[in-house]
Amino acid sequence: MPPVSITSSYAFLPLEEGHLADLRHELIRFGQNRGLKGLVLLATEGINATVCGDADVIAEWKERMRELHSDITFKDSTSESDVFRRWSVKIKPEIVGIKDAALRPQGKRRHLTPEEWQDMLTKENVVIVDARNEYEVEIGAFRGAVNPGIAAFHEFPQWVDRAQLPKNKTVMMYCTGGIRCEKALLAMEARGYEDVYQLEGGILGYLERFPEGDFEGECFVFDHRVAVDQHLHPSLHYGLCPHCGHAGDVLIRCHCTTEQKICSDCARTSSCHSCSKRCRNEVLATRV
Ligand SMILES: [Zn+2]
C-alpha cells in the first residue's frame, strides 16, 4: 500500500458569509495538526477539497467533511509521495468558477452512479459531453464524447449556446470529479435541455469501478501527479509543462542540462525548450 492517501470531495451547502473565516481557521489548524497537505476552497455555496496524507489522517478528514454534509462522495487514490507541497485553505467567490451566481446547485440533481452511466452509454440517442477544458480532454476522454474546446470552465455556458445540441437527445455530462457538472447541468437546463444527466464522482469515481472501461487515456488532475492512469495511479507518461501548466510528454534537455517534459503546444516555441520559466527567461535574455 503506497504511503500517501489522496481524497477529493465537494459539497454544495449554504455556508454563512460571516462563518467562512472561522471555518477557514479551524480547517487550517486541523490540517496543520495532522500534517495534511492539499487545497481547500470555501465559498458561501460550499466546500471543494483535494487533500493528501497518511491513511488514518485522511479518515479523520472524511469524518470532518461528513460533519459538514452527511451525503458526500469521496474520490480516493494513492501515491508514493505527497501530491501537494503545502496546506492551503482559501475563501473564494465560488468553489468552482462558472461566473454566474444564478447557477447554484442544491442537492443531487440527475446524478448517475458509474454503473448507471455505464448502462446508459449503450443506449441510442445519447450525446456525451465533456465539461472540462480542452487541455484536459486532449489527454483522455470518454469514447465518442463531444469536446467543447474551452480554455476555462466559465466559457461552458457560451459553448452550449453556440453548440446547439439537439434538444431531443439525452445528454450525458462528465468532468474530473463531478463538481463542474453540478453547474454545467444547471446551465444546460437553463437553456432548455431537459434530459441531461451527470456522472456522479466524475472520471475519478468511474475509474474506481471501471478501469479500462469506456474512458480512454489518462485523467488530468490538479496536483503534482498531473494525471492519473486507468488504475488511478500517478501518470508515468506526463509531466507538468513548466510554461503553461498543461500535461507534457515531449522530453527536452534544457540548456542547464536538466531533462524536462513540456507540452506539445509549448514545444513549438524554441524558447520553451527549457526546464523552467527561469531558464526560459535566460534563453530570451540572450536574444535581446
Ligand atoms: Zn506548455
Ligand SMILES: [Zn+2]
Ligand atoms: Zn533549465
